[in-house]
Structures are given as structure tokens and as C-alpha cells.
Amino acid sequence: SQQGEEDPQALSIQEGENATMNCSYKTSINNLQWYRQNSGRGLVHLILIRSNEREKHSGRLRVTLDTSKKSSSLLITASRAADTASYFCATDVTGNQFYFGTGTSLTVIP
Amino acid sequence: DTGVSQNPRHKITKRGQNVTFRCDPISEHNRLYWYRQTLGQGPEFLTYFQNEAQLEKSRLLSDRFSAERPKGSFSTLEIQRTEQGDSAMYLCASSLPSFLAGSTDTQYFGPGTRLTVL
Numbered sequence: 001s002q003q004g005e006e007d008p009q010a011l012s013i014q015e016g017e018n019a020t021m022n023c024s025y026k027t028s029i030n031n032l033q034w035y036r037q038n039s040g041r042g043l044v045h046l047i048l049i050r051s052n053e054r055e056k057h058s059g060r061l062r063v064t065l066d067t068s069k070k071s072s073s074l075l076i077t078a079s080r081a082a083d084t085a086s087y088f089c090a091t092d093v094t095g096n097q098f099y100f101g102t103g104t105s106l107t108v109i110p
Numbered sequence: 111d112t113g114v115s116q117n118p119r120h121k122i123t124k125r126g127q128n129v130t131f132r133c134d135p136i137s138e139h140n141r142l143y144w145y146r147q148t149l150g151q152g153p154e155f156l157t158y159f160q161n162e163a164q165l166e167k168s169r170l171l172s173d174r175f176s177a178e179r180p181k182g183s184f185s186t187l188e189i190q191r192t193e194q195g196d197s198a199m200y201l202c203a204s205s206l207p208s209f210l211a212g213s214t215d216t217q218y219f220g221p222g223t224r225l226t227v228l
Contacts, residue, residue, distance in 0.1 A: 004152070033216070042114075042201060042219040043153070060143060088152045097166060098143070100152030 004089045004101030007016040014039075019076040021104040023089030024069075028091040032065055034074050037086045037103070046074075081110045112136060114220035116202050122226045123192055130188045131223045135204030142185050143217060144177055145201040146170065153201055158206070159185060185221045199224050 007022045023032070031050045035043040047058045049065045049072065056063050062075040076083055086103045093099060115134045123129050135142050138184045143208035150188055152222075156175070157184050161182040174192075179185040203217040 031215070035219075040199075040224075042221045043203075043217075045216045045218065048216060090152075094166075097155050097158065097168075098217065099155065100145075102150075103152050 004091055004099060006055045006087070006089060006101040006104040008104060009102070010105045010107075012109065013079055014099070015079060015081055015108050015110050017079055019079050019106055021070045021074050021106070022088055023074070025072075025089070025091045025099075025101075026070065027091075027093055029067075030094075032072050033090045034061075034063060034072075035088045035090060035100075037088065039085075043088065055103055057077070057080070067069070076091075076106075079106075081108050082106045114202055114204050114218050116200075116220040116223050118223060119221060120224050120226075122228065124228050125194060126191055128188065128190045129192055129225060130186055131200055131202075131225075132204075133185045133187070133202030133204075133220060135202070136183070137183075137216055139204035139206055139218070140182065141205045141207060142179060143203040144185070144187050145175040145203065147201055147222070148197075154188075189225075192225075194227045197225055197227045 004023050004025045033048045034046040037043045047063050049056045049063050060077045065072045088100050088103045088107050090098045090100045117132045142159045144156040147153040156171050157166050157177050159179040162179050174190045177187045199222045201222045203219045205217045
């Protein structure tokens with residue numbers, strides 16, 4: 001079974017709005033990563049946050065991690081139509097295996 | 111293009127046939143991963159190589175599945191006696207080990223091979 005669960009499953013917003021998606025996981029982790037996947041394509045790495053970090057920024061992306069709640073959030077600010085994609089969190093538990101969540105499908109309406 | 115490449119991009123086969131997929135990782139990456147992704151789901155880990163050694167295998171990898179990485183470069187994933195339930199996107203990813211990558215383990219994914227079993 002998959003380690004992570006993203007919430008919501010689907011999100012539709014207007015261009016320029018912020019998008020927030022959440023990830024919950026079950027076991028202790030080394031790090032957590034967020035990936036984007038455009039329809040029918042491979043995954044693109046967005047950002048990695050380590051278990052001893054609480055917040056990271058990369059451009060319009062902001063990721064938080066709360067290890068006590070076993071949860072993470074991804075915030076995309078000032079969304080663009082090109083941000084339309086599925087977003088997955090992936091947890092690194094063993095250093096060799098990565099467990100992906102079920103994904104959040106984001107639609108940004110121009 | 112120096113990214114991860116996978117061939118073929120699409121494969122349609124009849125149930126019971128064998129299929130083989132190939133993955134060429136980024137040249138300096140010594141870690142290689144195979145995942146399977148079905149519609150509406152996230153990728154599921156199948157197996158992992160460090161150089162030519164297959165170090166981990168998921169329980170999802172039944173005895174009909176075999177993966178190799180003979181020279182520590184490209185890898186192949188073979189599915190024997192395919193079943194309709196094998197229909198999925200098969201993704202390959204590669205990475206540098208953490209101690210070389212400055213304590214990061216970012217996986218770089220290929221475009222995937224979409225398998226349809228009729």
C-alpha cells in the first residue's frame with residue numbers, strides 16, 4: 001500500500017490564486033519530496049524537505065513539514081495555467097525506497 | 111538530451127506474451143529505480159539497483175517480472191506471460207547516491223513506457 005495520501009484529490013482554481021495541497025504519511029521518514037506530473041508524462045522533481053526541516057521555499061513553491069503530525073503541505077503562489085498537473089508527495093523511509101501518495105490533480109483556469 | 115530515456119514509449123501486447131522495456135539513466139547516476147503507475151494512482155516502487163546490484167524488490171514484483179542492469183548502466187524490465195492487470199505506465203528513475211549529491215537523493219524520471227495488455 002502507498003505511504004502517502006494527498007488531499008484534496010482534485011483542486012480547481014483561477015489563475016493568480018494560491019493552491020495548497022496536503023500530504024499525510026504513516027511512518028517516520030528521512031525526507032519528503034514533491035513531484036509534478038503532467039498528463040501522461042514522467043514526474044518532475046519540485047522540492048525536497050528533510051525530516052529536520054520545517055519549511056522550504058523554491059520560487060513560487062513553499063513546502064512545510066510537521067513530523068509530529070506526519071504531514072506536509074505544498075503551496076503554489078500566484079498560480080499559472082502551466083501549473084495544471086498532478087502533484088505527488090514521496091516519502092523516503094529507508095533511503096532506497098520512495099513511497100508516493102495518490103496525488104492531487106490541480107487545474108488552473110486561465 | 112541527457113535525461114533518463116525509456117523505450118519503447120508505448121507497447122501493446124496480447125495476454126500471455128512477454129515484453130521487455132529498456133531504461134537508460136543519466137550517465138553519472140549509479141542508482142536506478144523502476145516504478146509502476148496505474149491510472150489515477152501514484153507510482154509504486156518495484157525495484158532498485160545500485161550499479162549492477164539489485165538491492166531491493168517490492169512484493170509487487172511477482173516471479174513473472176525480472177529486472178537486470180548488467181553493466182551498471184542501462185536496465186531492462188521483462189514481464190513474462192503478461193496479464194491484463196499488468197497494463198500500466200512503467201517508470202524508470204535514476205539518482206546519485208546521497209553522499210555524492212550533497213545529501214540529496216533527487217530522482218530523475220524518464221517519460222515512461224505505457225503497456226497495454228489486450
